[in-house]
Amino acid sequence: MNFTDTILDFLMENNIKTVFSYPGEQILPLYNGLNESPIKNIMVRHEQGSSHMADGYSRITNYVGVCLATAGPGATNLMTGMATAYKDSSSVIAITGRCARKYINKNYFQEMQMDFLNLQNGYFVDKPDISYFEKAFNETINTKKPIHINIPYDILLNKDMSTISKQSSNKEEDKNNKNNKNDGIYILNDLNYNTTDKPLLLIGQGIYGALSYNDILKINDILKNSHIPIATTYPARGVIDENNPICLGLVGGRGTKKANEYILNCDIVYCIGASLSYNTLPPLIRDKILPKIKNEPLNLPQSEICEFPSVNINNLDDIKLLINTLNQKYGNIDINNRDINNNIDIKYNNIKSNNKLYGDYSLKINEILNNLPDDAILTTDAGNHTVFVSLLKTCGAPKNIISSHSMGTMGFGLPASIGVKFGCIDYNIDKEVVSINGDGGFQMNIQELATISEHNLKILIIVMKNNRLNIFGDIKNPDFNKIADGYNIDNTYISDINEIENNIKYYLNNDKPYLMVVECENELLPKKSFN
Ligand SMILES: Cc1ncc(C[n+]2csc(CCOP(=O)(O)OP(=O)(O)O)c2C)c(N)n1
Ligand SMILES: [Mg+2]
Numbered sequence: 314m315n316f317t318d319t320i321l322d323f324l325m326e327n328n329i330k331t332v333f334s335y336p337g338e339q340i341l342p343l344y345n346g347l348n349e350s351p352i353k354n355i356m357v358r359h360e361q362g363s364s365h366m367a368d369g370y371s372r373i374t375n376y377v378g379v380c381l382a383t384a385g386p387g388a389t390n391l392m393t394g395m396a397t398a399y400k401d402s403s404s405v406i407a408i409t410g411r412c413a414r415k416y417i418n419k420n421y422f423q424e425m426q427m428d429f430l431n432l433q434n435g436y437f438v439d440k441p442d443i444s445y446f447e448k449a450f451n452e453t454i455n456t457k458k459p460i461h462i463n464i465p466y467d468i469l470l471n472k473d474m475s476t477i478s479k480q481s482s483n484k485e486e487d488k489n490n491k492n493n494k495n496d497g498i499y500i501l502n503d504l505n506y507n508t509t510d511k512p513l514l515l516i517g518q519g520i521y522g523a524l525s526y527n528d529i530l531k532i533n534d535i536l537k538n539s540h541i542p543i544a545t546t547y548p549a550r551g552v553i554d555e556n557n558p559i560c561l562g563l564v565g566g567r568g569t570k571k572a573n574e575y576i577l578n579c580d581i582v583y584c585i586g587a588s589l590s591y592n593t594l595p596p597l598i599r600d601k602i603l604p605k606i607k608n609e610p611l612n613l614p615q616s617e618i619c620e621f622p623s624v625n626i627n628n629l630d631d632i633k634l635l636i637n638t639l640n641q642k643y644g645n646i647d648i649n650n651r652d653i654n655n656n657i658d659i660k661y662n663n664i665k666s667n668n669k670l671y672g673d674y675s676l677k678i679n680e681i682l683n684n685l686p687d688d689a690i691l692t693t694d695a696g697n698h699t700v701f702v703s704l705l706k707t708c709g710a711p712k713n714i715i716s717s718h719s720m721g722t723m724g725f726g727l728p729a730s731i732g733v734k735f736g737c738i739d740y741n742i743d744k745e746v747v748s749i750n751g752d753g754g755f756q757m758n759i760q761e762l763a764t765i766s767e768h769n770l771k772i773l774i775i776v777m778k779n780n781r782l783n784i785f786g787d788i789k790n791p792d793f794n795k796i797a798d799g800y801n802i803d804n805t806y807i808s809d810i811n812e813i814e815n816n817i818k819y820y821l822n823n824d825k826p827y828l829m830v831v832e833c834e835n836e837l838l839p840k841k842s843f844n
Contacts, residue, residue, distance in 0.1 A: 316441035316464075316471045317346045320408075323446050324352060329379055330739040331355060331370065333363035333732065335390075337383020339410030339423065342469045344381065355735065355768070358760035360387050362728035364394020364407060365758070368459075369732025371404045372715050373690065374740050375521050375529060377453055378732060381408045385423030388430060388463075393722060398459040399432040400719035401548065402518065402588065405459035406449055413467040414439070427463045435461035441471040454523070510580040512643055514541045515564065515606075517593070518548035519586015521711070522626025526742055529711050535632050540640045541583070544572040546593045547718050549586070551708030565593045566841040567703055573598075573842050582606045583639065586626075590719055597843040672836030673810075674779060675701045680810050681749070681775060681831070682706050684817040689745040690715060690733055694726030694754035697783045700838050702749055724757025726750050727774065731761060734770045745821070747773040752790050753782040762800040765826045773820045774802070774828040781835040797828040804828035 320343060324332070331353040336344045347354035357363040360382040367378030378398075382391050388409045398405040407430055412421045428435060434452055436445040449460040516536075521529050529552070536543060536553040543553050544561045553560045562569035564576055576582065577598060582605045587593060594602050626632060671679065678701040685691075687709045693699045693716040706714060715733060717725040730748035737744055755776045765772055782788050797804035805816055807829055820827040 314472070315342075315469070317342045317469050319441065319443050320446065320469075321346050321350045321352070323443050324379070325350070327377070327450060329377065331735045332379045332381055333357055333366040333370070333735075334381035335360045335363060335383070335387060337387045337410065337423075339384040339412055339466050340381060340387070340408070340464075340469075341383075341410075342466070343408070343410070343464070347381070353735070355731075355764065357728070358763050359758065360390030361393050361724065362731070362758050362761045362764065364391045364405065365397065365722075365725050365728035366732035366735070366761075367405045367407070368394060368398040368401075368403045368725075369692065369715060369729035370736040371398070371732075372401075372729075373526065373712055373733045373736035373742065375524060375526055377404045377406055377450060378736075379406045379408065383410045383423070384412060384427070385425055388427050391430060393724070394728075395430055395432055395459045395461070397717050397720040397722045397725055401717065402457040403459065404453040404457050406453055407459060407461045409461065409463050410469070411437075411463050411465040414465045415467075417465065427461070430461040430463075433458035433460060435463065438462060438464040438468050441468050441473065457519075510643075511578065512541045512581045512583060512639070513561075513575055513579040514539060514543045514639070515545070515576070515582050515584045515587050515593075516543060516549050516552055517546040517585065517587025517589075519588075520549060520552060520626060520632065522586070522631070524626065524629070526712075526740055528629055531629055532632055532711070535629065535636055538640070539636050540644045542575060544568075544576060546587050546590075547703070547714075547716070549711070551711045551713040554709045555707045556709060563703075566595045566843060567592075567700060568842055570842070576602055580605065585635070592718060595841075595843045673834035674698075674777065674836035675705065677810055677813065677831055677833050678702055678749070678777070679705045680813045681817070684814050685747060685773075686745055686821075688713070689747050690737070692716065692726045692730040692733060692746070692748045694750045695721040695723045696751035696754055697779075697836065697838055698749055698751050698777045701836075704839070723751075723754035726754060728758050728761045728764075730772050730774075731764055731770060734772055745773065746771070747775065749775045750777065751782075752776055752778045752780065752793075753788050755793075756791075759796065762797065762802055762828075766800045766802050769825055771824055772826050773817070774826060776828070776830045777833055778830050779833050779835045783835075783838075793828070793830045802826050802828050804830070806830045806832070808832040 329352060332347055333355050334344060335357055363380035367380035371378035382388055391407050395407055409427060412424050416424060436449055438445050449462050453460045532552050533554055537557055539559060542559055542561050544564045545552060547563055550563055555562055561572035561575050564572045584606050682705055690712055691714050693702050699716055715729060727748050730746050734746045776793055780787055780790055794804050794806055807813060816829055
């Protein structure tokens with residue numbers, strides 16, 4: 314038994330079923346140990362892929378995603394994924410190796426400082442003490458931010474476990490468990506409200522709190538009884554079915570007309586678990602909205618920069634209590650008198666309100682969405698397709714769209730879909746996983762097609778081929794179909810919109826990955842709200 318075994322035991326005790334990793338000298342004992350353990354050790358083809366996979370895994374399961382890499386170049390390759398997880402508040406643990414302690418700061422092979430991965434926090438494991446892992450796990454769960462753990466080679470192999478005091482680590486656990494299970498939500502009875510007020514409930518992904526995916530699906534049943542109209546941030550889309558008239562849809566620059574009009578005209582905004590980023594409150598309306606925001610129901614800090622979405626929700630009863638209390642305060646007012654303009658179609662609003670016909674690109678995206686199951690989990694990358702998917706999709710379920718919202722990372726979508734797929738497998742989430750990409754971003758982590766192929770992951774991989782990096786210029790593309798052939802992934806090339814339906818049916822009826830290259834014309838995006 315050495316420290317590597319202790320780490321493996323810890324991961325298993327903490328229900329880690331899958332790790333996304335790439336080997337190297339300084340992390341090899343742990344990497345090899347993983348391969349011999351019951352944990353699935355998924356070898357990626359580039360460490361960036363592993364960090365996006367861990368992120369995708371965390372987003373769908375609402376639990377911790379773990380990635381692992383060696384020192385130096387392995388660690389630097391994790392950086393974009395860690396930053397993406399940080400910006401979107403995703404629970405990721407990155408474990409990296411390091412040379413033996415006696416070589417640190419001695420210009421040893423691959424040796425360099427590794428603090429750059431400590432975006433939220435990081436631990437340098439200077440003794441074989443598992444409490445570093447306990448702290449890191451509690452922190453990533455409580456803050457929903459990625460945490461880095463850096464372990465020197467000699468510590469991994471350390472057989473002297475005398476420094477680990479089980480008693481002290483138990484105490485730590487108790488303490489952290491208490492922190493985890495906080496008091497839940499509470500409502501201030503002296504809320505300064507007026508029954509003539511026009512309230513809005515603005516919901517962000519913090520509402521997912523510590524809930525399992527299955528419980529997250531049930532939030533809709535509670536929210537649909539709300540007497541107060543609901544708008545959401547992008548990561549919370551689908552937490553209430555967007556087909557429900559009480560849901561005004563997404564707020565912000567790419568938000569719906571309905572939600573944006575309402576947030577401007579309402580008197581008070583009850584904010585649940587939204588970080589109030591500039592995506593949600595763009596500069597032009599920010600100062601008009603901020604004074605209306607009330608965080609009291611969840612006792613959130615009210616500040617200009619609210620970095621941490623609330624994770625105060627421990628179970629569905631917490632959300633029920635919140636809705637019931639707000640309903641009691643506002644319940645006797647007919648929601649229809651609250652000026653919700655039901656004639657505004659929340660779908661397509663930007664495009665339609667411009668009276669603009671769809672172009673080839675968005676028509677094809679629309680056709681794809683219309684042929685997929687409504688509850689499919691879509692991952693998108695960064696580019697025009699991201700916006701078209703967002704504008705054209707009506708989210709009926711939470712996590713319908715998983716995207717790099719705050720970082721806008723090209724190269725996120727394909728590996729994220731792999732993490733999502735493994736999350737679905739591990740947690741019995743029976744949903745189709747679809748990765749929609751631009752032809753630029755797709756190439757940034759194209760090597761992960763090998764990971765998909767190796768594990769025969771049923772993912773529909775779509776590449777929107779417009780030979781264009783949106784406003785930034787043209788791109789010459791390789792033959793994506795030949796590349797898919799090389800990875801032994803079944804594939805097709807689609808130029809006619811009418812071929813989309815049958816190809817999606819073919820994918821749905823099979824049990825293997827399928828790559829569709831969809832030729833499309835470049836199309837300018839509709840104007841943003843509040844430009
Ligand atoms: C890693 C990274 N590099 C650069 C950018 C800037 N950028 C944003 S979108 C985009 C073009 C995306 O083109 P493509 O992937 O083909 O998608 P499309 O717009 O055609 O849908 C670029 C270069 C970025 N967001 N991320
Ligand atoms: Mg493109």
